[in-house]
Amino acid sequence: MKFLKGNYGWMLVAILAILPLFVIFSMVQIDVTNGLSITLIEGAGSEGMTTLEMMYHVSGEFAIRWMTAVLTCTPFFILFGISNLFVRQAMGIATAVWSLLHFVIFLFAEGFLETFTQVNYVAGFVAVLIVIPLMITSNRRSMKKLKSKWKKLQSFSYAAIFLSLLHVALLDKTWVIYAVIVGIGFVIRIPYIKDRIIRFRKNRKAVTA
Protein backbone atom coordinates (compact mmCIF):
# COMPACT_ATOMS: atom_id res chain seq x y z
CA MET A 1 0.00 0.00 0.00
CA LYS A 2 2.86 2.37 0.93
CA PHE A 3 4.61 1.49 -2.34
CA LEU A 4 1.43 2.25 -4.32
CA LYS A 5 0.98 5.58 -2.54
CA GLY A 6 4.49 6.71 -3.44
CA ASN A 7 4.57 5.33 -6.97
CA TYR A 8 1.08 5.62 -8.42
CA GLY A 9 2.04 8.60 -10.63
CA TRP A 10 4.59 6.90 -12.85
CA MET A 11 2.63 3.64 -12.74
CA LEU A 12 -0.41 5.42 -14.14
CA VAL A 13 1.74 6.94 -16.89
CA ALA A 14 3.15 3.47 -17.68
CA ILE A 15 -0.35 1.94 -17.91
CA LEU A 16 -1.64 4.78 -20.11
CA ALA A 17 1.41 4.44 -22.36
CA ILE A 18 1.30 0.64 -22.62
CA LEU A 19 -2.46 0.08 -23.16
CA PRO A 20 -2.64 1.59 -26.70
CA LEU A 21 0.25 -0.67 -27.73
CA PHE A 22 -2.34 -3.48 -27.81
CA VAL A 23 -4.23 -1.56 -30.52
CA ILE A 24 -1.07 -1.62 -32.65
CA PHE A 25 -0.39 -5.30 -31.90
CA SER A 26 -3.99 -6.18 -32.82
CA MET A 27 -3.28 -4.89 -36.35
CA VAL A 28 -0.36 -7.19 -37.09
CA GLN A 29 0.08 -10.89 -37.45
CA ILE A 30 3.37 -12.30 -36.20
CA ASP A 31 4.39 -15.69 -37.52
CA VAL A 32 7.51 -17.51 -36.32
CA THR A 33 6.94 -20.91 -37.94
CA ASN A 34 9.22 -20.13 -40.92
CA GLY A 35 11.49 -17.47 -39.45
CA LEU A 36 10.00 -14.21 -38.20
CA SER A 37 7.33 -12.74 -40.46
CA ILE A 38 5.19 -9.74 -39.61
CA THR A 39 2.15 -8.96 -41.78
CA LEU A 40 -0.55 -6.33 -41.47
CA ILE A 41 -4.09 -7.57 -40.87
CA GLU A 42 -6.25 -6.18 -43.66
CA GLY A 43 -9.23 -4.02 -42.73
CA ALA A 44 -7.98 -3.36 -39.18
CA GLY A 45 -8.20 0.41 -39.72
CA SER A 46 -11.29 2.46 -38.99
CA GLU A 47 -12.75 5.83 -40.09
CA GLY A 48 -11.89 4.97 -43.71
CA MET A 49 -8.19 4.37 -42.94
CA THR A 50 -6.19 1.40 -44.12
CA THR A 51 -4.40 -0.69 -41.49
CA LEU A 52 -1.10 1.07 -42.22
CA GLU A 53 -2.67 4.54 -42.07
CA MET A 54 -4.29 3.58 -38.77
CA MET A 55 -0.92 2.45 -37.39
CA TYR A 56 0.71 5.74 -38.41
CA HIS A 57 -2.23 7.58 -36.90
CA VAL A 58 -2.24 5.81 -33.51
CA SER A 59 1.56 5.78 -33.09
CA GLY A 60 2.04 9.38 -34.33
CA GLU A 61 -0.77 10.73 -32.13
CA PHE A 62 0.57 9.04 -29.00
CA ALA A 63 4.12 10.20 -29.78
CA ILE A 64 3.06 13.85 -30.02
CA ARG A 65 0.68 13.60 -27.03
CA TRP A 66 3.39 12.27 -24.73
CA MET A 67 5.91 14.80 -26.04
CA THR A 68 3.43 17.60 -25.35
CA ALA A 69 2.63 16.15 -21.91
CA VAL A 70 6.27 15.94 -20.87
CA LEU A 71 6.74 19.60 -21.82
CA THR A 72 3.89 20.59 -19.53
CA CYS A 73 5.72 19.22 -16.44
CA THR A 74 7.72 22.42 -15.80
CA PRO A 75 4.75 24.80 -16.33
CA PHE A 76 2.69 22.49 -14.07
CA PHE A 77 5.36 22.82 -11.38
CA ILE A 78 5.40 26.62 -11.75
CA LEU A 79 1.60 26.79 -11.48
CA PHE A 80 0.98 24.26 -8.70
CA GLY A 81 4.36 23.60 -7.07
CA ILE A 82 4.05 19.88 -7.78
CA SER A 83 6.76 17.93 -9.55
CA ASN A 84 7.78 14.29 -9.65
CA LEU A 85 10.94 13.18 -11.43
CA PHE A 86 9.69 9.60 -11.83
CA VAL A 87 6.50 10.77 -13.54
CA ARG A 88 8.51 13.04 -15.84
CA GLN A 89 10.90 10.19 -16.56
CA ALA A 90 8.03 7.80 -17.37
CA MET A 91 6.53 10.42 -19.70
CA GLY A 92 9.90 10.85 -21.42
CA ILE A 93 10.21 7.09 -21.92
CA ALA A 94 6.62 6.96 -23.27
CA THR A 95 7.50 9.74 -25.76
CA ALA A 96 10.62 7.92 -26.96
CA VAL A 97 8.92 4.51 -27.20
CA TRP A 98 5.95 5.85 -29.20
CA SER A 99 8.19 8.00 -31.46
CA LEU A 100 10.48 5.02 -32.13
CA LEU A 101 7.54 2.69 -32.75
CA HIS A 102 6.07 5.23 -35.21
CA PHE A 103 9.43 5.30 -37.02
CA VAL A 104 9.79 1.49 -36.97
CA ILE A 105 6.34 1.18 -38.63
CA PHE A 106 7.59 3.57 -41.31
CA LEU A 107 10.81 1.56 -41.74
CA PHE A 108 8.82 -1.65 -42.24
CA ALA A 109 6.39 -0.03 -44.66
CA GLU A 110 8.67 2.26 -46.67
CA GLY A 111 12.31 1.53 -45.81
CA PHE A 112 15.02 3.75 -44.28
CA LEU A 113 16.00 5.67 -47.42
CA GLU A 114 12.41 6.90 -47.89
CA THR A 115 12.96 9.00 -44.71
CA PHE A 116 15.03 11.46 -46.73
CA THR A 117 12.52 11.99 -49.54
CA GLN A 118 10.35 14.59 -47.78
CA VAL A 119 11.14 17.54 -45.51
CA ASN A 120 8.45 16.48 -43.03
CA TYR A 121 9.98 12.99 -42.63
CA VAL A 122 13.46 14.48 -42.10
CA ALA A 123 12.01 16.80 -39.42
CA GLY A 124 10.41 13.79 -37.71
CA PHE A 125 13.62 11.79 -38.02
CA VAL A 126 15.75 14.49 -36.34
CA ALA A 127 13.10 14.72 -33.58
CA VAL A 128 13.41 10.94 -33.01
CA LEU A 129 17.22 11.27 -32.88
CA ILE A 130 16.89 13.99 -30.22
CA VAL A 131 14.38 12.07 -28.13
CA ILE A 132 16.64 9.01 -27.65
CA PRO A 133 19.49 10.68 -25.64
CA LEU A 134 16.86 12.65 -23.72
CA MET A 135 15.20 9.42 -22.66
CA ILE A 136 18.51 7.78 -21.68
CA THR A 137 19.58 10.77 -19.55
CA SER A 138 16.26 11.60 -17.87
CA ASN A 139 17.24 10.14 -14.49
CA ARG A 140 18.96 11.27 -11.29
CA ARG A 141 22.25 9.51 -12.02
CA SER A 142 22.67 11.32 -15.39
CA MET A 143 21.57 14.56 -13.74
CA LYS A 144 24.41 14.26 -11.21
CA LYS A 145 26.95 13.10 -13.79
CA LEU A 146 26.23 15.76 -16.43
CA LYS A 147 25.66 18.62 -13.91
CA SER A 148 25.02 21.90 -15.83
CA LYS A 149 25.22 20.08 -19.18
CA TRP A 150 22.09 18.11 -18.22
CA LYS A 151 19.84 21.17 -18.40
CA LYS A 152 21.39 22.14 -21.74
CA LEU A 153 20.77 18.63 -23.08
CA GLN A 154 17.16 18.62 -21.84
CA SER A 155 16.54 21.95 -23.58
CA PHE A 156 16.88 20.04 -26.86
CA SER A 157 13.33 18.85 -26.14
CA TYR A 158 12.20 22.29 -27.45
CA ALA A 159 13.82 21.45 -30.78
CA ALA A 160 12.18 18.00 -30.72
CA ILE A 161 8.68 19.41 -30.25
CA PHE A 162 9.28 22.15 -32.84
CA LEU A 163 10.42 19.58 -35.44
CA SER A 164 7.56 17.21 -34.54
CA LEU A 165 5.00 20.00 -34.93
CA LEU A 166 6.60 20.96 -38.24
CA HIS A 167 6.38 17.31 -39.33
CA VAL A 168 2.68 17.07 -38.43
CA ALA A 169 1.80 20.53 -39.82
CA LEU A 170 3.48 19.72 -43.17
CA LEU A 171 1.46 16.48 -43.27
CA ASP A 172 -1.64 18.65 -42.80
CA LYS A 173 -2.69 16.71 -39.67
CA THR A 174 -3.86 17.99 -36.27
CA TRP A 175 -1.06 20.10 -34.77
CA VAL A 176 -2.60 23.41 -33.55
CA ILE A 177 -3.90 22.04 -30.25
CA TYR A 178 -0.43 20.72 -29.33
CA ALA A 179 1.22 23.98 -30.41
CA VAL A 180 -1.20 25.96 -28.23
CA ILE A 181 -0.54 23.78 -25.15
CA VAL A 182 3.24 23.94 -25.64
CA GLY A 183 3.01 27.70 -26.40
CA ILE A 184 1.12 28.41 -23.14
CA GLY A 185 3.81 26.40 -21.34
CA PHE A 186 6.52 28.60 -22.84
CA VAL A 187 4.69 31.77 -21.76
CA ILE A 188 4.50 30.41 -18.18
CA ARG A 189 8.26 29.73 -18.26
CA ILE A 190 9.15 33.37 -19.12
CA PRO A 191 11.18 34.40 -16.00
CA TYR A 192 9.04 37.51 -15.26
CA ILE A 193 5.75 35.57 -15.50
CA LYS A 194 7.18 32.53 -13.70
CA ASP A 195 8.41 34.65 -10.76
CA ARG A 196 5.04 36.38 -10.43
CA ILE A 197 3.14 33.06 -10.47
CA ILE A 198 5.46 31.52 -7.86
CA ARG A 199 5.22 34.64 -5.64
CA PHE A 200 1.39 34.63 -5.95
CA ARG A 201 1.25 30.92 -5.10
CA LYS A 202 3.52 31.32 -2.06
CA ASN A 203 1.59 34.38 -0.78
CA ARG A 204 -1.71 32.52 -1.08
CA LYS A 205 -0.26 29.54 0.78
CA ALA A 206 0.99 31.83 3.57
CA VAL A 207 -2.47 33.48 3.86
CA THR A 208 -4.35 30.16 4.01
CA ALA A 209 -1.82 28.56 6.42
Ligand code: HEM
Ligand atom coordinates in the same frame (compact mmCIF):
# COMPACT_ATOMS: atom_id res chain seq x y z
C1 HEM B 1 11.64 9.36 -38.87
C2 HEM B 1 10.67 9.93 -38.27
C3 HEM B 1 9.25 9.96 -38.75
C4 HEM B 1 8.70 9.49 -39.91
C5 HEM B 1 9.40 8.85 -41.08
C6 HEM B 1 7.28 9.72 -39.85
C7 HEM B 1 6.37 9.38 -40.82
C8 HEM B 1 5.01 9.61 -40.78
C9 HEM B 1 4.04 9.19 -41.77
C10 HEM B 1 4.37 8.42 -43.04
C11 HEM B 1 2.83 9.60 -41.37
C12 HEM B 1 1.49 9.37 -42.07
C13 HEM B 1 1.22 10.47 -43.01
C14 HEM B 1 -0.13 10.37 -43.67
O1 HEM B 1 -1.04 9.71 -43.17
O2 HEM B 1 -0.28 11.03 -44.70
C15 HEM B 1 3.02 10.30 -40.11
C16 HEM B 1 2.01 10.90 -39.41
C17 HEM B 1 2.18 11.47 -38.18
N1 HEM B 1 3.35 11.58 -37.46
FE1 HEM B 1 5.15 10.95 -38.04
N2 HEM B 1 6.99 10.33 -38.65
C18 HEM B 1 8.17 10.49 -37.95
C19 HEM B 1 8.33 11.04 -36.68
C20 HEM B 1 7.31 11.56 -35.93
C21 HEM B 1 7.45 12.13 -34.61
C22 HEM B 1 8.78 12.28 -33.86
C23 HEM B 1 6.22 12.52 -34.21
C24 HEM B 1 5.77 13.15 -32.92
C25 HEM B 1 6.42 13.13 -31.80
C26 HEM B 1 5.29 12.19 -35.26
C27 HEM B 1 3.95 12.45 -35.23
C28 HEM B 1 3.06 12.18 -36.25
C29 HEM B 1 1.65 12.49 -36.20
C30 HEM B 1 0.90 13.15 -35.05
C31 HEM B 1 1.11 12.07 -37.41
C32 HEM B 1 -0.34 12.22 -37.87
C33 HEM B 1 -1.13 11.01 -37.50
C34 HEM B 1 -2.56 11.13 -37.99
O3 HEM B 1 -3.30 11.90 -37.39
O4 HEM B 1 -2.92 10.44 -38.93
N3 HEM B 1 5.99 11.62 -36.30
N4 HEM B 1 4.34 10.28 -39.78
